[in-house]
Amino acid sequence: MMTxxxxxxxxxxxxxxxxxDLGKEVGTSGDIIGKYERDEIKPSIDTAAKIADALKVTLDFLVKNTEYQNIDNDALKRLKxxxxxxxxxxxHIFALMDAxxxxxxxKILMD
Structure with missing residues (x-):
């Protein structure tokens, strides 16, 4: 299990x-990102959300033990x-999705 x-x-x-680059993207320094990565310090929830957005992963992936790294935020909004x-x-929606x-x-099988 990853930290x-x-x-x-x-x-x-x-x-x-x-x-x-990540530090610049979220408004901090690369040194601070390094400390986050080494688990020396923890970011605020707002900073963690910015990190997740910059890395194109869900906040859930970063903070929980979830296997879902890349869930489309538009899809999540629609699910909500x-x-x-x-x-x-x-x-009806599930039937359309199944189709x-x-x-x-x-299509994959025919290609």
Missing amino acids: FGQRITYARKQIKMTQA LMEKLSPEDKS FFAKSKL
């Missing part, structure tokens, strides 16, 4: 970003909106 700092390091290296829908409306997923799988 918060290890997750920052992992995500940063995945997109080939330096500590200095779906929570307010009736069960019938949700069923698109099936179409995508078929």
